[in-house]
Amino acid sequence: MLDKVPEVFSRYFPGRVPVVIADCNTWKAAGERVFALLSEAGMKPQKFLIPAREFHAEWKYVEMIDKVLDGGGVAVSVGSGTINDLCKLSSAHHKQSYLSVATAASVDGYTSFGASITFKGAKQTFECPAPVACLADADVLCSAPKELTAAGYADLAAKIPAGAEWMIADFIGTEPIISDAWHPLQDCIDDILANAEAVAAGDPEAIGAVFDGLALSGFGMQTARSSRPASASDHLFSHILDMTHHKFNGKYVSHGFQVAIGTLTMCKVFENFFKLDLTRIDVDKCTAAWPSLESEQKRALDIFKDFPVPELGYREITKKYEPAEKVHQELMKLKAQWPDFRKKLMDQLYTFDDMQEKFRIVGAPVKPEDIGCTKDDIIAMFPFVQLMRYRINLFDLAKRAGVYDEIIKI
Ligand SMILES: [Zn+2]
Numbered sequence: 024m025l026d027k028v029p030e031v032f033s034r035y036f037p038g039r040v041p042v043v044i045a046d047c048n049t050w051k052a053a054g055e056r057v058f059a060l061l062s063e064a065g066m067k068p069q070k071f072l073i074p075a076r077e078f079h080a081e082w083k084y085v086e087m088i089d090k091v092l093d094g095g096g097v098a099v100s101v102g103s104g105t106i107n108d109l110c111k112l113s114s115a116h117h118k119q120s121y122l123s124v125a126t127a128a129s130v131d132g133y134t135s136f137g138a139s140i141t142f143k144g145a146k147q148t149f150e151c152p153a154p155v156a157c158l159a160d161a162d163v164l165c166s167a168p169k170e171l172t173a174a175g176y177a178d179l180a181a182k183i184p185a186g187a188e189w190m191i192a193d194f195i196g197t198e199p200i201i202s203d204a205w206h207p208l209q210d211c212i213d214d215i216l217a218n219a220e221a222v223a224a225g226d227p228e229a230i231g232a233v234f235d236g237l238a239l240s241g242f243g244m245q246t247a248r249s250s251r252p253a254s255a256s257d258h259l260f261s262h263i264l265d266m267t268h269h270k271f272n273g274k275y276v277s278h279g280f281q282v283a284i285g286t287l288t289m290c291k292v293f294e295n296f297f298k299l300d301l302t303r304i305d306v307d308k309c310t311a312a313w314p315s316l317e318s319e320q321k322r323a324l325d326i327f328k329d330f331p332v333p334e335l336g337y338r339e340i341t342k343k344y345e346p347a348e349k350v351h352q353e354l355m356k357l358k359a360q361w362p363d364f365r366k367k368l369m370d371q372l373y374t375f376d377d378m379q380e381k382f383r384i385v386g387a388p389v390k391p392e393d394i395g396c397t398k399d400d401i402i403a404m405f406p407f408v409q410l411m412r413y414r415i416n417l418f419d420l421a422k423r424a425g426v427y428d429e430i431i432k433i
Pocket residue numbers: 130131178254258278282
């Protein structure tokens with residue numbers, strides 16, 4: 024597949040100079056070969072290696088690549104999620120596309136609309152188009168470090184609870200499910216995730232399927248023009264860890280590994296939610312207890328006061344706050360439709376034990392300690408997770424129904 028790079032590049036960028044952008048690991052994995060192929064094709068490529076052994080998607084690297092692309096070249100991103108996101112945003116700054124060469128089935132960001140970059144301390148998704156093409160060589164994917172594939176598997180598995188939370192937003196009516204963004208991945212994800220053993224054994228077909236699943240997730244985000252199809256509370260635990268510069272054994276933890284713990288946590292929280300009988304909620308009592316916007320804003324400011332972005336919760340709750348009358352209607356609907364809605368959510372979700380076993384097989388984290396956290400750390404994140412995004416999540420629904428405290432007992 025790598026030998027197709029020159030042909031694909033010249034098809035989309037005739038006469039332009041390719042700039043191979045990699046880090047020291049991905050240079051060895053594929054960058055060097057891509058550079059040689061482009062040279063042999065007479066394209067006089069340039070190269071830029073990220074000057075750090077360990078880094079994540081931070082603004083300063085976007086600035087570095089911006090300077091490189093100021094020279095007039097077109098990025099050929101060779102790497103996994105981080106390098107791809109940096110190239111994606113920098114290319115958008117130059118009002119041009121780029122070519123992505125994936126070196127691991129590790130994230131779904133290759134084909135997604137938007138780049139997840141830490142800017143002024145806050146992890147943000149910047150709107151920017153996906154690459155014009157993404158090439159993945161099966162041999163390169165299979166020879167990637169096992170933990171990268173495990174991370175990709177977990178990032179894919181996150182679409183299970185993320186899908187359930189999209190169903191909740193759809194139920195509430197804030198973000199209706201978009202069929203074309205939902206079905207391509209959700210219709211095949213169970214089959215892909217069922218191959219945990221083959222993925223762990225390095226089977227090219229199983230690892231290729233994980234990559235395809237991740238690519239479909241990216242396409243879903245393109246269709247929805249948002250990360251809604253791919254990310255919900257499961258990802259917010261990871262965003263908190265990024266924003267607080269969490270390290271384990273002196274190293275940053277990969278996106279997929281952080282998301283693995285977010286995913287397992289949400290499976291557990293959903294299980295608690297399913298144990299409840301919401302046909303018995305007292306809607307009038309819940310509505311009467313519903314806080315005002317002002318008190319929610321104050322609560323958010325209190326919770327986030329020592330957070331790197333103290334105004335984040337305030338800003339997001341202001342966007343998603345709904346008045347008591349609207350909450351009343353939602354709860355009437357929830358009470359009436361609970362058995363059916365609960366079943367639909369249960370059909371979407373995996374049990375905690377099932378998800379944990381899959382992660383154990385592929386070598387993804389199975390408990391908070393595997394990424395340098397404790398269960399108490401995770402529990403302490405719940406108030407942040409509820410408030411840090413404008414999107415309606417399970418915690419918002421539980422707050423409405425007065426059952427928040429019950430579901431967070433993990
Ligand atoms: Zn992700």
